[in-house]
Amino acid sequence: MTREEFEHLLIRHGTDVALWPPASRIAAEALLATDVAARGLLAGEIALEPRLAGAARLASEADMRPARRVTLALANAPLPRQSRRHPVLWLPDWLIALDLRPAWPSIAALAGMALLGFMVGSSDTLVSIGPAARAGVTTDVSAVVFEPGPIGEGVL
Amino acid sequence: MREPSDEELMSAIAAGDEAAFRALCQRYAVRAVAFARRFVGNGSDAEDIAQEALLRVWRAAPRWRPDAAFGTWFYRIVINLCLNVRRRLPFFGLDVAGERADPxxxxxxxxxxxxxxxxxxxxxxxxxxxxxxxxxxxxxxxxxxxxxxxxxxxxxxxxxxxxxxxxxxxxxxxxxxxxxxxxxxx
The missing domain is CATH 1.10.10.10 (Winged helix-like DNA-binding domain superfamily/Winged helix DNA-binding domain)
Structure with missing residues (x-):
């Protein structure tokens, strides 16, 4: 068992290794016996567990008061008209998929497009250029670009 | 008497039953406020989010399809609203901690x-x-x-x-x- 696998199993089964399924438990105990970092990881998780559990119990009263205000506001105000139009997309699903999707596919697509652009720009095999145009391309363009234009006599 | 399930309430709400909607609000307002407050870190925004999420439930009820549990759908709405607020405003950490219930x-x-x-x-x-x-x-x-x-x-x-x-x-x-x-x- 690698440390990475051990970390995943901590999430799945909790920090009490003795309660894990037998095969995972034996492998985890073997890892803990030899790997100091794995023991540190387990100690860190054991310390984190009660803090997360404690925060979960936080402020139930602090949530009740605003919740009561919300239900009162909804009970007293006239409710809007219900929408009976059938949606083209199931919007909440679509939105959450868009908002919370991992960033890497977008980054990979962008990198791919950049690479494709570079390949197209730097390779003449992808773009067919006729002999006449090719001759034009191979002429010294610097003269065209940088040669100063004739200055009219009237200017001086 | 047995409490109606979320899905039963949603069927009634889809037919325009306001009492069923209020019963659902009683059930979910505190969850929406709690989640939103911890996500955006701001009590007043959390209230707005919870109210808007419940109003969206009312408006969309006739179109709701029971493919997934109501709670799953509702949390998706709340999360989407939280994400919108978070992009607009910074996190206000001090408002979140509140007080512990146990003395x-x-x-x-x-x-x-x-x-x-x-x-x-x-x-x-x-x-x-x-x-x-x-x-x-x-x-x-x-x-x-x-x-x-x-x-x-x-x-x-x-x-x-x-x-x-x-x-x-x-x-x-x-x-x-x-x-x-x-x-x-x-």
Whole structure:
């Protein structure tokens, strides 16, 4: 068992290794016996567990008061008209998929497009250029670009 | 008498039953406020989010399809609204910690606990959005990894990966905060 696998199993089964399924438990105990970092990881998780559990119990009263205000506001105000139009997309699903999707596919697509652009720009095999145009391309363009234009006599 | 299920209430709401809608509000307003307050870190925004989420439920009820549990759909609406607010406003960490429901033995212990809670909430607030949502759904809302995966539209192993990364970040940031605190004491 690698440390990475051990970390995943901590999430799945909790920090009490003795309660894990037998095969995972034996492998985890073997890892803990030899790997100091794995023991540190387990100690860190054991310390984190009660803090997360404690925060979960936080402020139930602090949530009740605003919740009561919300239900009162909804009970007293006239409710809007219900929408009976059938949606083209199931919007909440679509939105959450868009908002919370991992960033890497977008980054990979962008990198791919950049690479494709570079390949197209730097390779003449992808773009067919006729002999006449090719001759034009191979002429010294610097003269065209940088040669100063004739200055009219009237200017001086 | 048996309490109607969320899905039964939704069927009634779809037919325009306002009493059923109010019963659903009683059931879900506190969950929406709690989740939103921990996500955006701001009580008044959390109230607005909860109200808007419930109004969306009312408006969309005739179009609701019971493909998934109502709770799953509702949390998706709340998360979307939270994401919109978070993009508009910064996180206000001080509003979130509030007070513990259980009384502490003395004032010093209460202060220490509140300080710890604030550090944890600030560390959670600093997580990337997906990791933060995964932590809030599993530890704060008490959902299983499978249910969190359904809400997030990902696989169980995807949620586990998010939780591994989130907890790694939390261990690092809380460990660093603790060391700083000890440094201040000396």
């Amino acid at each position: 502490a033995p003395d004032a010093l212990a209460v202060m220490e606990r509140q300080e710890e809670d604030r550090a944890l909430l600030a560390a959670v607030a600093a997580l990337p959005e997906r990791q933060r949502v995964a932590i809030l759904l599993t530890y704060w809302e008490g959902f299983s990894n499978a249910h969190a995966a359904e809400i997030l539209g990902t696989s169980v192993s995807g949620v586990e990966t998010l939780l591994v990364r989130a907890r790694r970040s939390l261990r690092l940031s809380l460990g660093a905060a603790q060391k700083e605190g000890q440094g201040d004491d000396t």
